[in-house]
Amino acid sequence: MGVLLSRIWSFFRPEGTKIVLVGLDNAGKSTILYQFVLNEAVQTSPTIGSNVEEFKWRNLHLVMWDLGGQESLRPTWSTYYAGSEFVILVIDSTDRGRLPISKSELYAILASEDLRKAKILIFANKQDVIGCMSVAEVGHKLNLTSIKDHPWHIQACCALTGEGLTQGLDALLTPSHDDPNHPVIQSRFLNVCVCSDCNRIVTFLVQSVLAPTSPRLTSYVPSFFHTLINFPLCIPLLPILTLVIVIFTNCV
Structure with missing residues (x-):
């Protein structure tokens, strides 16, 4: 279904830089998406399937796919990967118990053939909540330093206020000097x-x-x-x- 939707969308809409936005349910993905699109926090409900929005960022036309994070939907994530070289993984920094699940999903993303050249951004969301995991703790538990084949960046953020989102997306989309394939x-x-x-x-x-x-x-x-x-x-x-x-x- 994801492949069909992606193909239909690409046929009728102008080509843009595709980004897939993933993470467990209640991580804050849709709130982050609409902060980018509307520059404000909006009331969201759990994503069933996917949301897709287009917006301008600097000099790029971005097409961002927000994928539902419920357990039954995660196996479908891979059907949206084709044509994307950027992945945003949103982590709920207050949810220590499910961080191992997020880690497992991250390494499944890294192993995907469709994303072999992908650049990864990890948003450590909900940093405004007292007692949340720090960026350092999230990075350590995800074992990010072991990732050698993909450029990655981890960014503290608060989806409700928008804090940290601009810095994270800029880090994701800033080209490396030796990367001629960057959009x-x-x-x-x-x-x-x-x-x-x-x-x-x-x-x-x-x-x-x-x-x-x-x-x-x-x-x-x-x-x-x-x-x-x-x-x-x-x-x-x-x-x-x-x-x-x-x-x-x-x-x-």
């Missing part, structure tokens, strides 16, 4: 490629189309086109504009 680096690379390709297109249009037909415009149009390509939505219009200019100049 931030990919988006910068794409921008460079698009600008480079558009410059070549402009040169081709001027030399191959305008120069033979409308030599008077060859000194003016390039600067106009180069200004135009700074606006991505206008890029597909370049050939049409060229045709219009050629027709117009040959009719006057």
Whole structure:
């Protein structure tokens, strides 16, 4: 079911950076999700299946899947992993008794083939509650220092106030210098490629189309086109504009 939902969503919605948000029931996942989306705490109920929300973060378009944490739903988590390189695991820092279960789920995530390149963020939630486990205690009991094949970060947070959430997501999405597959680096690379390709297109249009037909415009149009390509939505219009200019100049 998760695979079907993911495919349907990806077909009808624009592509974004996919993040899966997991954790045991009552850990605070949905509250964290809507802090990111709405920047406020909202009344939530236990997630049955999944919630998915899109939002902008810095220069990224994020698609975050909040997966139900009840025992009967945890086996379905893996059906949502495809296409995701980021995982957020939310820990209830007041629930010492179930921390071993969270640990078991964490290492199942790390063993998933779909997440072999995933970067992991652990939110130690409910840090506002007196007597909760500290970040150091949570990290120690999860044996995080043994994780060698996945970048990870643990962050103290309070979902109700939003404290620590920004720092955690920034840590998750900050690219490593040696990670060309990170979406931030990919988006910068794409921008460079698009600008480079558009410059070549402009040169081709001027030399191959305008120069033979409308030599008077060859000194003016390039600067106009180069200004135009700074606006991505206008890029597909370049050939049409060229045709219009050629027709117009040959009719006057």
